Amino acid sequence: MGVERELKLEGRAEDLRKLLADPSVADGLKGRPARRRLAATYYDTPEGTLRRELGMSFRVRKEGRRWVQAVKREPTGNGVLLARDEWEVQVAGEAPEPARFTDPELAELVQAVTGRELVAIVRTDIRRETVDLDWTDEHGRNAVVNLALDQGRIEADGRSEEVSELELELVEGDPACLYALALRCAELAPVRFATRSKWQRGVRLHDRLAPEPVKAERPELAADANIETVMVAAFGAALHQWIGNEAAVLDGRDPEGIHQMRVALRRLRSLLTVFKDLIPPAQRKSLSGELRTVVKALGPARDLDVFEAELLAPVLAARAGEPSLSALQELTASARARAYDEAHAMVASRNYGRTLLRLSAWLAMRGWRMGADAAGADQLAMPATEAAAALLDKALRKVRRRGRHFAGLAPDERHEVRIALKKLRYAADAVTDLFPPDRVKPYNKRLSQLQDHMGRFNDAFVAGTLVDRLLGDGGLPAAMRQAAAKGAGMVAGWHAHAAVADEPELIDAWRAFKRAAPFWEGAA
Known part of the structure; x- marks a missing residue:
């Protein structure tokens, strides 16, 4: 299991590419971007058990010649930084194999889908360019950030949306650097901050529902809090x-x-x-x-x-x-x-x-x-x-x-x-x-x-x-x-x-x- 911490920027492809070419970013790139095509299928039960009850996504994605199966929890955290638990395991092909997950934290998921039909809910077809960046912010804090430029489509239930986004994922170092880098990107190009994952966007397409307004939730506090x-x-x-x-x-x-x-x-x-x-x-x-x-x-x-x-x-x-x-x-x-x-x-x-x-x-x-x-x-x-x-x-x-x-x-x-x-x-x-x-x-x-x-x-x-x-x-x-x-x-x-x-x-x-x-x- 890993914890994914990332910020997402949305914008036109040409504007996102400008970010990678700007000297303030380009000078810290570790090599040339690697290119690959990622075709993924997201699964759930017909009743939506995983997304509605467990708050998880279940994906099988082709990465080069490999098939990789992944489960992610819904993003958590305050603000635009998405933090979520992620589990990955290699599988034989496009068909999901939930029993391959052996982490005890996924026992509930495996139990929920064992012996039940899993159906394709969302498909994504993405062309991704990735490169690592050494970044130092104005306060001298350092981090290695993986930049992933994604262009492609999300499809669900006969409907589709274009994807044009740049993911900034923390590999190591101070999370504050992600914010500093994102602010620099916002100064360089007309981008906006994405707060939904591809899975969440696909589910919205699939369910054909208007987004639900979110009301205030009362914070939970311990009696000994400061x-x-x-x-x-x-x-x-x-x-x-x-x-x-x-x-x-x-x-x-x-x-x-x-x-x-x-x-x-x-x-x-x-x-x-x-x-x-x-x-x-x-x-x-x-x-x-x-x-x-x-x-x-x-x-x-x-x-x-x-x-x-x-x-x-x-x-x-x-x-x-x-x-x-x-x-x-x-x-x-x-x-x-x-x-x-x-x-x-x-x-x-x-x-x-x-x-x-x-x-x-x-x-x-x-x-x-x-x-x-x-x-x-x-x-x-x-x-x-x-x-x-x-x-x-x-x-x-x-x-x-x-x-x-x-x-x-x-x-x-x-x-x-x-x-x-x-x-x-x-x-x-x-x-x-x-x-x-x-x-x-x-x-x-x-x-x-x-x-x-x-x-x-x-x-x-x-x-x-x-x-x-x-x-x-x-x-x-x-x-x-x-x-x-x-x-x-x-x-x-x-x-x-x-x-x-x-x-x-x-x-x-x-x-x-x-x-x-x-x-x-x-x-x-």
């Missing part, structure tokens, strides 16, 4: 959610993909604030700014999704056949399509890729330790429960400060309260495993109820802003603008009335939240 462990787990969970929604965003069929990616990005920005005392200010400001750029680019698409599904839809249902609402619906759909094009362009851009890689490298290499003095090291080693309580206290004080005289606050002031509440919630989600569930659940329930009420209030508040943005298109025909404006007035009035009706419950929810005993009380 605060740095909490940081790593919290940032890692949010980064995993970000990357996990790329496919859904680019696919575009499920609006939840953009929503969940924005949630992940906003969570990351909030965590940079929550842990600000442990992160050098220059790092925090730089990373937060880059993340904000991506969030901002996704914002219009998400705003129009909300407007269409949550603000316009109920009014349409109540006033079926109203021409002015139909005109507004048509205008919304057109604006939404443009916003999605802009979101897709961002996710496919070089700047997006660099931001993703920078944050991944920062997390993997514990970038906040750079330049940290003894006092900073002591802070990172603090018991997590004690440090988390102090962080949550600070976030709660900000909520209470912004929420003074809540009933009389203007809409924009309540929006600031809502943002502070989100940051408190993100911080609480990161550390709940450290505290007794019977204290966590009641408090989080109050927090969630208040957030729901404030979300509805905010929807009513932003409805007018969204409508103004829609009607601000100077190219609209006058008749359509007039009709849509009438419909917009109906929508804004509808939700303003709903906000007024919900006001007493919102005030009650705020008061209940203020009375609730924080679950971390007494731990600091």
Whole structure:
């Protein structure tokens, strides 16, 4: 068994070749690239036992005159660095021979497929050029990296996708060098970072399913964890959610993909604030700014999704056949399509890729330790429960400060309260495993109820802003603008009335939240 650690870059073949020819890369190449054709078939049971239950791929590949059978676990790890266990054994031909695997770790796989039919799920036909590279980064760290330029096709169930990627696999040395090399590649050519393996891409083709949006997962923490462990787990969970929604965003069929990616990005920005005392200010400001750029680019698409599904839809249902609402619906759909094009362009851009890689490298290499003095090291080693309580206290004080005289606050002031509440919630989600569930659940329930009420209030508040943005298109025909404006007035009035009706419950929810005993009380 081996552990494969690699980064993947996608781009046009000519751009990927330029990377190998650039002096900063070419001077470290160990010889000329070796060329070979790799034809592989991936197998599974008809029910998908390996991929759906065991999280493994099972491949037989022809390498020259040899047939090599391999099993890999699904990629794990935080960020764009793919790390996965891999087992290989030579076999007689293209037919799979699971019994040839004798490693005890594969006993479950062998048992699952013994005596059962294995069917071809995915086929790949790749022309690969490989060469090793001696690489030294700007900090003097060294590594040997295997570069594999792959061109070819993935086929599954009568459908196919082109492959054009460069794999950077760590052979030996410091993993930080992989990130430094990838960043250098991103500066030299228009490439993006691939976060799915060929097997994963093939399964998507085979199953013909829209990519599923990925929701946040709560980090699992040990009771004796220190605060740095909490940081790593919290940032890692949010980064995993970000990357996990790329496919859904680019696919575009499920609006939840953009929503969940924005949630992940906003969570990351909030965590940079929550842990600000442990992160050098220059790092925090730089990373937060880059993340904000991506969030901002996704914002219009998400705003129009909300407007269409949550603000316009109920009014349409109540006033079926109203021409002015139909005109507004048509205008919304057109604006939404443009916003999605802009979101897709961002996710496919070089700047997006660099931001993703920078944050991944920062997390993997514990970038906040750079330049940290003894006092900073002591802070990172603090018991997590004690440090988390102090962080949550600070976030709660900000909520209470912004929420003074809540009933009389203007809409924009309540929006600031809502943002502070989100940051408190993100911080609480990161550390709940450290505290007794019977204290966590009641408090989080109050927090969630208040957030729901404030979300509805905010929807009513932003409805007018969204409508103004829609009607601000100077190219609209006058008749359509007039009709849509009438419909917009109906929508804004509808939700303003709903906000007024919900006001007493919102005030009650705020008061209940203020009375609730924080679950971390007494731990600091």
